[in-house]
Amino acid sequence: MRNLFGLLLLLVVAFTSCEGRKTKHQALKESIQNFKKNIPFEIVEYIPENYHETVTDTLMSNGFNVKIKTFTDLGNHIPIKIEKDLKTKTEFYREVKSEISIIVDDRQVLNTVIDKDFIFSYFKENEHAMTYSNLQGVWINQTNFTNSQSLSLDIYYAEVNSDKREIFQMIINRDGSFRITKNKKENYL
Numbered sequence: 001m002r003n004l005f006g007l008l009l010l011l012v013v014a015f016t017s018c019e020g021r022k023t024k025h026q027a028l029k030e031s032i033q034n035f036k037k038n039i040p041f042e043i044v045e046y047i048p049e050n051y052h053e054t055v056t057d058t059l060m061s062n063g064f065n066v067k068i069k070t071f072t073d074l075g076n077h078i079p080i081k082i083e084k085d086l087k088t089k090t091e092f093y094r095e096v097k098s099e100i101s102i103i104v105d106d107r108q109v110l111n112t113v114i115d116k117d118f119i120f121s122y123f124k125e126n127e128h129a130m131t132y133s134n135l136q137g138v139w140i141n142q143t144n145f146t147n148s149q150s151l152s153l154d155i156y157y158a159e160v161n162s163d164k165r166e167i168f169q170m171i172i173n174r175d176g177s178f179r180i181t182k183n184k185k186e187n188y189l
Helices: 002-017 024-038 116-122
Strands: 041-047 053-059 064-084 087-104 107-114 133-140 150-159 165-173 178-182
Touching (some): 087 133, 087 150, 107 116, 107 165, 133 165
Parallel strands (some): 041 087
Antiparallel strands (some): 064 087, 087 107, 133 150
16 A cells, blocks of 8 residues: 555656646747747848949040949939848949040040939830849940941940849040940840
8 A cells, every 4th residue: 555655646747747838948949039020120231331432544545535334322322122021121232424525635525424214214115124123233335336427325224133234325425525325135144
């Protein structure tokens, strides 16, 4: 009887100690997971984080002196919002602009800024498509360097987080007049 009473007492102690209570570690871990599920949070990232500027100064054999200053505009950006679960990441891609200065025979014939507004003023149908596009660069197109009376610049826009791109060509005459066309080539680069 005494052994039976001892066995019963041992079973009662064993069952009460295994009642399924959480340990402090398990409770803390579960509490953190519940907090993360119930409290949304947002991550904000600026790309690039700081001001960036590149200046190219080129003297051509046909008398054109081309200065291209490409820089990030810290005041304007393209917002891209990515939501996953209750986490929201907003990436602000700072807009890039290029200032073009053309001097021919020691006389400045053109000084303009290439940005979205500049492109929109010539290609109204591209306004919606280029809302999420950013300037990737402006450079002298040396393959079209056959005419000594003009200069050809390529303007390259790419949609943020996408493979979509637009390439425009700006033909500048010696008097500073210019025309812009949209490049139709698919694999230009």
